[in-house]
Amino acid sequence: MSRADPGDADTPDREIRLLKNPDGRWTARDLRAGVTAQGDSREVALEKLDAVVEAVDGDSGHSPTDDEIRDLGVYPEVVRRQGDDLPDVLQ
Numbered sequence: 043m044s045r046a047d048p049g050d051a052d053t054p055d056r057e058i059r060l061l062k063n064p065d066g067r068w069t070a071r072d073l074r075a076g077v078t079a080q081g082d083s084r085e086v087a088l089e090k091l092d093a094v095v096e097a098v099d100g101d102s103g104h105s106p107t108d109d110e111i112r113d114l115g116v117y118p119e120v121v122r123r124q125g126d127d128l129p130d131v132l133q
Contacts, residue, residue, distance in 0.1 A: 055074060056072065056074055057072075057073040057074060058070060058071065058072055058073070058088070058091065059071045059073065060084060060087065060088075063080075066082075067080055067081065067082055067087075068080065068081055068082070068083060068084050068086070068087040069087060070084075070087040070088050070090070070091040071091070072091055072094075072095050075094075075095045075098055075099065077091070077094045077095060077098055078091070078094075079091040079093075079094050
């Protein structure tokens with residue numbers, strides 16, 4: 043079942059649509075937040091949707107630590123020395 047959210051997750055303005063896809067998977071969409079999640083069951087789709095809404099609303103997660111960034115193969119100390127200029131391909 044979907045996680046209970048102590049915040050505004052169950053307020054009257056929250057509208058969620060569930061759709062069973064032809065492949066048997068479920069899609070859950072939060073119309074207020076404008077986000078969608080999928081799962082192999084209704085419960086999983088709703089759990090994933092709650093997690094996405096929490097992340098979008100800023101209620102969960104954290105800024106990555108330098109160690110977490112290094113684990114991805116990015117070296118923060120090098121990036122910080124490069125300044126704010128975007129590479130040509132991104133300009």
